[in-house]
Amino acid sequence: MTVPTSEKGYADTSGGWWTALDEEETPELQWPKNVSVYDRMRRQDAQVISVLRAVTLPIRRTAWRIDPNGASPEVAQQVADDLGLDLVGDDPNRKVVRTRDRFSWSEHLRLSLLMLPFGHSVFEQVYRIDDSGKARLRKLAWRPPKTISRIDVAADGGLVAVHQHGAMGGTTKTAPRMGVDQLVVYVNDREGGNWLGQSLLRPAYKYWLLKDRLLRVQAQTVDRNGLGIPVYEGSKLPDSVTGEDRTTREQDEVNAGLKLARGLRSGDNAGAAIPNSAKLTMKGVEGDLPDADVPIRYYDEQIARAVLAHFLNLGTETGSWALGSTFADFFTLSLQTVAMQIADTVTQHIIEDLVDLNWGPNEPAPRLVFDEIGSRHPATAEAIKALVDCGALSADEGLETHLRTIYGLPGLDPVERAKTRAAAPAKPANTPKEGQTA
Structure with missing residues (x-):
């Protein structure tokens, strides 16, 4: 059987200077x-x-x-x-x-x-x-x-x-x-x-995009309907005004009313003056305005789902904190x-490069490690006493070093450890229980 030492296939599917196995359609x-x-x-x-x-x-x-x-x-x-x-x-x-x-x-x-x-x-x-x-x-x-x-x-x-x-x-x-x-x-x-x-x-892009658009619409809805739309109704002209003169006066009043409505603002000095029998009213939307809060909340939930951060939606998506621990575990x-x-x-491309540059490729290389994320071990007096009483901190140097690390305790002093071991009484030999032979 021939041992394969080179590749015949390829992974650069585009044949160009960069590759995407699933090309982006957006x-x-x-x-x-x-x-x-x-x-x-x-x-x-x-x-x-x-x-x-x-x-x-x-x-x-x-x-x-x-x-x-x-x-x-x-x-x-x-x-x-x-x-x-x-x-x-x-x-x-x-x-x-x-x-x-x-x-x-x-x-x-x-x-x-x-x-x-x-x-x-x-x-x-x-x-x-x-x-x-x-x-x-x-x-x-x-x-x-x-x-x-x-x-x-x-x-x-x-x-x-x-x-x-x-x-x-x-x-x-x-x-x-x-x-x-x-x-x-x-x-x-x-x-x-x-x-x-x-x-x-x-995966969250489309929800972010729709949410962004909806927030703009929601702001416009509040802006347009919070105060209402000014509507000006012209005054009633005397019956004696007829013909082209009536048409001209009606158009002039409509133009003046439109300018007044467009310039209407709220404030301490706000106000308006209109002719007798004319009307200036603030018209709002008849019926209920669309509720944008529900879809915006939905889009937020989907953005959090994209990274398994379901717990960010607790109280809105599920209505309860009961599933919090389960969500947090997956996250x-x-x-x-x-x-x-x-x-x-880091181990492959930083640490091993450092070792290769200084000691060559045959030298064993250290590696980067980290504490388990989310783990916390408060060094309470009760916890330390329990560990000492059960012998966990003095069983062996490896275990003691590990426990000192996760509990944030000072490092092991070799000199003091040697003194402690020398002064420690010898452990009694195991004695057979009643009915057993040694």
């Missing part, structure tokens, strides 16, 4: 026009902003750490220092060194999560060489989606390079090209060679998946 959502559309959605609509914050803030809030994963202490510590993160088992309350001119993990995480509204978030790796000759991560420079002009994709769907629009500098025009070895690219729901990804807001699982994708991308 013209305004075709790249690159969709970047501006999604930008407006996330900036202008309260429900969209709420949904995006519900997705991103828990991921940004959870604790991220570097797991040595079999790497040497030197390698693990340098990776942790470059990313500005703690190693697993470090004291979470240790003092933080100065962060100016250093890589900021929190800022990078915030920008990487922009792959959710835009479909992709691109970064360029920038290093510096320290005094010992080691390559240190200086920054991951964000390349905004609006600046991306082209993406080169290999036949197998792999990323080749990213191009930006030319930057004007004096009389020269340059178009930056960044190869895959310089890039860290986060893509939401990538399929095949589609490195543009799909926006998390794509938390979706956040865990997004965080896992980020951790996987």
Whole structure:
């Protein structure tokens, strides 16, 4: 049997410089026009902003750490220092060194999560060489989606390079090209060679659009019918006025009345003067006005459904908080998946690149890990006492390190641990129960 070592098929279905397995049919959502559309959605609509914050803030809030994963202490510590993160088992309350001119993990995480509204978030790796000759991560420079002009994709769907629009500098025009070895690219729901990804807001677009239109109509309805429409009825002319003179006077009064009605405004000094027997009334809509609240609420619910954020609709969609925990569980699982994708991308394209540059491809590389999103373990006196009484904090160093981490307790001191173990009485040997043999 021949072992296949190369690909015969392909994943770049368009044969061009970018791929979409399912081409977008809505013209305004075709790249690159969709970047501006999604930008407006996330900036202008309260429900969209709420949904995006519900997705991103828990991921940004959870604790991220570097797991040595079999790497040497030197390698693990340098990776942790470059990313500005703690190693697993470090004291979470240790003092933080100065962060100016250093890589900021929190800022990078915030920008990487922009792959959710835009479909992709691109970064360029920038290093510096320290005094010992080691390559240190200086920054991951964000390349905004609006600046991306082209993406080169290999036949197998792999990323080749990213191009930006030319930057004007004096009389020269340059178009930056960044190869895959310089890039860290986060893509939401990538399929095949589609490195543009799909926006998390794509299923919510039609509801946002209809809601936006309906809000405008609702505002116009209130504006037009809140005060009513001024209607002027001309005075009755004497019977002696006839012929062309009557027609002219009637037209002149109608014109004057129209000008009065159009200029009518409310206020302390508002008023109007009309001839005897003339009428000036404020006419409202006869019958009920259309209720826009119901469809607007429905559109908000569908926008939240697009990201499994059903709990944002509790009290409006279901009328009860009874299903809150169930909705939250599904939503938390979706956040865990997004965080896992980020951790996987960082491990492969940031951490392993750092290790390869400094120690070669054969050196074991650490990995990025994070606390379970939504998990909180308050270090109450009762909880700590229960753990100590049952021996959980002294069973073994691995378990104690884990418990100290999730409870936010100071890190394990090896010297004190050695003293405690040396002073601890020996555990009695297990004795057989009555009726049993040793």
